[in-house]
Amino acid sequence: xxxVLDATLVKDSMLQLMCTKIGFFPSIEIDNHILKYIIASxxxxxxxxxxxxxxxxxxxxxxxxxxxxxxxPPTIEILTLPLDN
Numbered sequence: 001x002x003x004v005l006d007a008t009l010v011k012d013s014m015l016q017l018m019c020t021k022i023g024f025f026p027s028i029e030i031d032n033h034i035l036k037y038i039i040a041s042x043x044x045x046x047x048x049x050x051x052x053x054x055x056x057x058x059x060x061x062x063x064x065x066x067x068x069x070x071x072x073p074p075t076i077e078i079l080t081l082p083l084d085n
Contacts, residue, residue, distance in 0.1 A: 007039040015039065037065035052078055 007018055012032045018039050019025065023046075030038070041061040048054035056076055063074045 007036050010036070034062065034065040037061045 010018060015032055015035050019035070022039060022042050024039065024042050026035075038061055041057050045054050045057045045061070048057060055078060059074060059076050
């Protein structure tokens, strides 16, 4: 039961339970390493959903999970389109 609350340190067998705990129900199979980063950042993404900050949290979670320790921050450019009246 050590590290059961830390998504980045939890055993792979507990990941699906952690997904259920935070309300994340993926419809596709996600690699366990990437899933750990998603679970760790999911509450922040949901708290800021629809905002630029929420998008940045989501992109950073995926990029950091795929970089395997490289700490180069990604460049995120968000383009907004004008609304038609």
